[in-house]
Amino acid sequence: MNCSYSHLNFRLDERYIINHFNMECDGGTPSSSDVIEDKTEYEAFKSPVCLIVLGMAGSGKTTFVSKLNSYLRQFKRAPYLINLDPACKNMPYTPNIDIRDSVKYKQVMKNYGLGPNGAIVTALNLYTTKFHQLMDLLGKINVENSHDIAVIDTPGQIEVFTWSASGQILTESLASTFPTVVVYVMDLERSTSPITFMSNMLYACSVLYKTKLPFIVVLNKSDIVDPTYAIEWMHDFEAFCDAVENESSYMSNLTRTMALTLDEFYNELKCIPVSSLTGHNFDEFFKMVDEAADEFQREYRVEWNKLRKEKLQTEISQLNKKLDDLAVSSGEGELVPLFTSLSAGREISDIYLAPNADEMSGDSEGEEVPGFNVND
Numbered sequence: 356m357n358c359s360y361s362h363l364n365f366r367l368d369e370r371y372i373i374n375h376f377n378m379e380c381d382g383g384t385p386s387s388s389d390v391i392e393d394k395t396e397y398e399a400f401k402s403p404v405c406l407i408v409l410g411m412a413g414s415g416k417t418t419f420v421s422k423l424n425s426y427l428r429q430f431k432r433a434p435y436l437i438n439l440d441p442a443c444k445n446m447p448y449t450p451n452i453d454i455r456d457s458v459k460y461k462q463v464m465k466n467y468g469l470g471p472n473g474a475i476v477t478a479l480n481l482y483t484t485k486f487h488q489l490m491d492l493l494g495k496i497n498v499e500n501s502h503d504i505a506v507i508d509t510p511g512q513i514e515v516f517t518w519s520a521s522g523q524i525l526t527e528s529l530a531s532t533f534p535t536v537v538v539y540v541m542d543l544e545r546s547t548s549p550i551t552f553m554s555n556m557l558y559a560c561s562v563l564y565k566t567k568l569p570f571i572v573v574l575n576k577s578d579i580v581d582p583t584y585a586i587e588w589m590h591d592f593e594a595f596c597d598a599v600e601n602e603s604s605y606m607s608n609l610t611r612t613m614a615l616t617l618d619e620f621y622n623e624l625k626c627i628p629v630s631s632l633t634g635h636n637f638d639e640f641f642k643m644v645d646e647a648a649d650e651f652q653r654e655y656r657v658e659w660n661k662l663r664k665e666k667l668q669t670e671i672s673q674l675n676k677k678l679d680d681l682a683v684s685s686g687e688g689e690l691v692p693l694f695t696s697l698s699a700g701r702e703i704s705d706i707y708l709a710p711n712a713d714e715m716s717g718d719s720e721g722e723e724v725p726g727f728n729v730n731d
């Protein structure tokens with residue numbers, strides 16, 4: 356900390372705080388090898404792994420989170436559940452944190468004269484004031500409480516989360532503190548048309564692009580629809596083109612072009628068919644989560660560390676400005692140096708500020724040197 360001449364002008368030293376995060380303060384970014392070797396920070400980043408569950412309305416997000424909860428509990432692992440859907444009516448699990456406890460969605464509609472979607476966005480925006488508490492709580496849970504996974508269930512209107520300021524704030528806060536993975540739930544039953552399939556995949560791709568986080572696509576409802584078609588379309592361009600054949604010419608050309616564009620996306624994609632009703636393939640899903648969390652540590656964390664450092668620097672600058680303003684408004688006046696002139700031959704470093712008389716009397720560390728008088 357750095358305490359300058361005026362006692363009210365207590366400023367936060369960026370170097371002190373940034374070093375606290377084991378980062379260099381000259382703007383440099385730790386290399387990946389630094390990251391791996393730095394065990395303490397690795398551990399700090401390790402728990403809990405946060406899964407942000409996104410997907411179109413009705414794709415099965417809430418059912419998926421519920422099954423995930425019961426699946427993990429079999430192994431004495433209790434995921435920390437967060438519901439961010441203010442409009443959710445029937446919740447098949449008991450969340451640890453629930454937006455509905457803080458924001459009444461119907462009341463928001465009434466108070467602000469909004470429709471359902473506008474009210475969901477506003478409710479989430481209002482809830483951002485609670486995000487720091489949410490982050491604090493997440494920071495306190497740990498593996499000892501068997502909460503090694505935190506799951507965030509989001510509103511059905513996917514754009515409410517991915518394209519809103521509140522969604523971005525939460526995603527950034529999570530990813531700059533914990534290993535964070537996006538789980539995109541896709542409804543197999545509703546994606547059997549190649550055009551719908553393509554739309555869904557483009558959406559998934561845009562979410563990946565927006566969040567810049569490890570990504571898993573969950574092909575949900577495999578108990579009622581065989582997922583083979585989706586996997587084939589992702590990995591066999593010709594098979595997808597054959598399926599598109601019957602569509603109108605403009606759409607089929609566009610869809611083919613899109614499929615080529617998505618080729619790279621498919622190659623890197625972690626994708627798993629599951630059933631949120633029966634729990635089919637959940638063991639494989641959790642293997643993917645482990646891989647994605649490791650991927651976060653290896654590849655994404657350096658970037659998020661950089662972001663965290665920038666955010667911290669901005670916050671510190673803002674805080675310091677507030678402290679300066681406070682010093683001025685509380686009658687301290689403009690900040691001026693305590694010493695404007697010194698006697699010949701003296702340096703500022705020569706100056707010794709005498710402590711209070713009380714402190715001096717208890718000083719047994721040797722003989723007290725008389726304080727330097729500014730008027731000397």
Ligand SMILES: Nc1nc2c(ncn2[C@@H]2O[C@H](COP(=O)(O)OP(=O)(O)OP(=O)(O)O)[C@@H](O)[C@H]2O)c(=O)[nH]1
Nearest residue numbers: 411412413414415416417418511576579630631632
């Ligand atoms: N057969 C089958 N039905 C499922 C599965 N997952 C979800 N469902 C059903 O799909 C419907 C929608 O599921 P929800 O979990 O409410 O979907 P959601 O994505 O949370 O919906 P919103 O909150 O409206 O976005 C419900 O009737 C579920 O029972 C599944 O794996 N198999």
